[in-house]
Amino acid sequence: MVAAGICSEIELLWGADRTYCFMDGDTEVQAMSLDKSQGSTFKSNQMYLFARIDVDIKLVEGDSAGTVSTIYTISEEDWDNHDEIDFEFLGNSTGEPYTLHTNIFASGMGGREMQFRLWFDAAADFHRYTIIWNPRRIIIQVDGKTIRSFDNNEDQGVPYLSWRQQRVYGSLWSAEDWATQGGRIKTDWSQSPFVSYYKNYNVTWCRPSPGVAWCGDEPADSTLFNLSQQDLIDLQWVRDNGCVIYDYCQDTVRFNATTMPKECKLPRKP
Numbered sequence: 001m002v003a004a005g006i007c008s009e010i011e012l013l014w015g016a017d018r019t020y021c022f023m024d025g026d027t028e029v030q031a032m033s034l035d036k037s038q039g040s041t042f043k044s045n046q047m048y049l050f051a052r053i054d055v056d057i058k059l060v061e062g063d064s065a066g067t068v069s070t071i072y073t074i075s076e077e078d079w080d081n082h083d084e085i086d087f088e089f090l091g092n093s094t095g096e097p098y099t100l101h102t103n104i105f106a107s108g109m110g111g112r113e114m115q116f117r118l119w120f121d122a123a124a125d126f127h128r129y130t131i132i133w134n135p136r137r138i139i140i141q142v143d144g145k146t147i148r149s150f151d152n153n154e155d156q157g158v159p160y161l162s163w164r165q166q167r168v169y170g171s172l173w174s175a176e177d178w179a180t181q182g183g184r185i186k187t188d189w190s191q192s193p194f195v196s197y198y199k200n201y202n203v204t205w206c207r208p209s210p211g212v213a214w215c216g217d218e219p220a221d222s223t224l225f226n227l228s229q230q231d232l233i234d235l236q237w238v239r240d241n242g243c244v245i246y247d248y249c250q251d252t253v254r255f256n257a258t259t260m261p262k263e264c265k266l267p268r269k270p
Contacts, residue, residue: 015040
């Protein structure tokens, strides 16, 4: 289990000269910054195979058009077959809500995008974002509410994130060519530097020993990996309240009956 302050658990990769760590009471906060010349990126010191990752993020305030703040996991070898779980927060014009873009790659195969309109102002305060990655499924949560679940359907020929260790990354970068309203709204660089804040970074679950690719068998009580009744209520809530704004499994323009991803045709596992 990792439960230390975020600043001691990460390594800054890019933009170190424009980022800073500070104390908010007893809590370490990592500030990530973006200006026209460069953004900033960190990575976790450790790699994991199956994990629960929690982090509190306060996104760029005001006119954040063209900016993308992220928290994601990714494997680091064999890019063509890499695994990845993405949270990407797409900035917007002042007063307009962020779009949360999620995607899952397994053995190099992505294209599993789901986008959400958050039900709060993600720049006004910190909110908790969670990835739960276990042998049965991936669960994505916002403030403890389950908004997405991706089942392990390897038995049906669907690739899953089963054996590659992953590292946690976070970043703030510019994607003004596509991030905001399809690239129609560009970044107002006069508002830079843009800053997002990360704190309360916690990772629990499984850290393989050196030279070992997995952490052992599933726990005897494998129902621990099941979706709870509250998870099911949450998944329905985000749809009923218009929070799901794109779901690849419902994109009949992009896919037809033949090309629709196999997992989209399978029933949800318990």
